[in-house]
Amino acid sequence: MMTDDAIQPAYFSHHVFVCGNHRPPGHPRGSCGEKGSEKLRDYMKVRAKELGLAGVRINAAGCLDRCEHGPVLVIYPRGTWYRVADTVAVDRVLTEDIRDGRPIPELMLPAEVAPAK
Template identity: 40%
Template sequence: MPKPAYHILVCTNQRPPGHPRGSCGENGAMEVFEKIGMGIEQKNLFGKAMLTTTGCMGPCSMGPVVVVYPDGVWYKGVKPDDVDEILESHIMNGKKIERLEIPDEMWG
């Protein structure tokens, strides 16, 4: 297997219902993860992109959170309908999706 150019991380952390911080898991993160995995296969991106689930990455209220490295782009509120755009625009063409990006101001 060749070294992938991109590593896609999807937070799938699941907190109990009603937890004040919320969680990516309760906002459909597993659906996003599964759709990215299927998209990598369907678009023949093996060797270009690697997919991994993570625990909490911090911005829980903005989830599901998806991070693309080595670019260090953090996406917020990712829905299954956003996956094809992320794969085609970012992974295949190197162009981040600004409407989904967590703003730099959030990091302080």
């Protein structure tokens, strides 16, 4: 049992959740799954290993409630939200943000569409 002052160690330096939500075709909000998020997630997992990014976990997520801006992902512990439309964007997230620690403003979801923190 953990005490109130105990701090649990982080299992991962970065935990990436890629929206994999599917809505019916023609839904007004669209869905990240229909926009290719699963293929992008699979690519991201392979590239992270190729780049030797230790301590990075990449998971599928259910609906992240931003599908109209998708495909989207969120990286914790920072809570940075990105739109990743293609493998070029995925590579940038992996190298610039995760590896080099530099957020990518032009890929971030605008504050007005990101969930409240």
